[in-house]
Amino acid sequence: MDRVRLAPMNDTSAAMSCCRCEAGEHRWDRIAGRAYCPNCQEAIVLGEADPLAEKAEAHRCVVCARRGTVRFLTFPLNIQGVLELDLCAEHLRGMLSRRLGPHAFHQLQRQLRGVNVATDDIFLLHGEFYDHHGRALRPAVEAE
Ligand SMILES: [Zn+2]
Numbered sequence: 001m002d003r004v005r006l007a008p009m010n011d012t013s014a015a016m017s018c019c020r021c022e023a024g025e026h027r028w029d030r031i032a033g034r035a036y037c038p039n040c041q042e043a044i045v046l047g048e049a050d051p052l053a054e055k056a057e058a059h060r061c062v063v064c065a066r067r068g069t070v071r072f073l074t075f076p077l078n079i080q081g082v083l084e085l086d087l088c089a090e091h092l093r094g095m096l097s098r099r100l101g102p103h104a105f106h107q108l109q110r111q112l113r114g115v116n117v118a119t120d121d122i123f124l125l126h127g128e129f130y131d132h133h134g135r136a137l138r139p140a141v142e143a144e
């Protein structure tokens with residue numbers, strides 16, 4: 001898959017507890033099939049928790065088309081379905097830390113439109129985190 005895809009809910013999209021802190025069953029984002037709650041995602045990008053160590057797959061990143069990606073699944077806020085994105089390490093990190101550059105943001109926005117999903121439907125791309133120019137408003141700040 002080189003494009004963002006909206007798949008119907010299925011057995012694998014059932015609520016799960018977070019694989020790190022075991023926060024209650026919910027439709028948390030999935031990284032390489034494992035569920036991560038927002039607190040644990042933030043702790044990972046801040047370097048407060050163990051980093052992700054997922055083996056890259058031979059797909060192309062939906063943002064930059066680089067080969068070597070990890071599959072990221074997220075459940076849009078107002079839409080029944082699961083959004084699937086293959087992201088390279090750089091863009092997965094940008095997504096989780098809410099600091100994608102404007103180009104990457106617009107690339108995702110364009111692809112989301114293709115499946116009738118708005119960036120505001122995606123928690124990590126919400127208007128609270130990016131302005132209309134795709135500038136990050138509230139990035140998670142990484143440890144130096
Ligand atoms: Zn957690």
Ligand SMILES: [Zn+2]
Binds near residue numbers: 062063089
């Ligand atoms: Zn990329």
